[in-house]
Amino acid sequence: MRLYLIGMPGAGKTTLGRALATAYGLPFRDLDHEIVRREQRSIAEIFAAEGEAYFRQREAAVLREVVAELPRLVLATGGGTPCFHQNLDVLLETGYTLYLHAPLEELVRRLQRGAASRPLLAQAGSPEALEKRLRETLDAREQFYSRAPLRCTGLACTVAVVQRLLEQYRTSS
Ligand SMILES: Nc1ncnc2c1ncn2[C@@H]1O[C@H](COP(=O)(O)OP(=O)(O)O)[C@@H](O)[C@H]1O
């Protein structure tokens, strides 16, 4: 199977995705990492040198490459992935998509340290500015995220919880 994790930056897609891949004995891929590997430069460098539109094109192309290459995997996407270039359709048509949801205050707490490597958040200096930025981003993206058939909320998104959700979904559909 293919299992895709979508959701806001800081929601824990990369962290949980890796753990789920181990639990299921599936290969793990992180879409940002796949882009970095192909481009031989960091996400921040790509944004700085080429701008967001270029990053979104690469993201869409690399997503399709990874999906075509691997019929079995857990894939952690980037926060914006489902919102551009019909990427969400690709996800919905080729695997199980889980929306990993976390409260805004929790995202702010987690991202305060790591914002520099996330170029869309790097300019937000204060925690208040970061929260505002995240809230606006979530408002714009919720319409995409909420189309995922699976959703896990808050800090309860453990491997065991996701395994149970997926099991229920697979037997009911
Ligand atoms: N369940 C969790 N509880 C507490 N901190 C977490 C949890 N999942 C991830 N984190 C931390 O939050 C930050 C963002 O996690 P990450 O997996 O990179 O999220 P994403 O890929 O969705 O942006 C990291 O510092 C990570 O260690």
Ligand SMILES: O=C(O)C1=C[C@@H](OP(=O)(O)O)[C@@H](O)[C@H](O)C1
């Ligand atoms: O939300 C976004 O638009 C982005 C999120 C990042 O991934 P994470 O969600 O893993 O931080 C990365 O793809 C890029 O910086 C853009």
Ligand SMILES: [Mg+2]
């Ligand atoms: Mg990530």
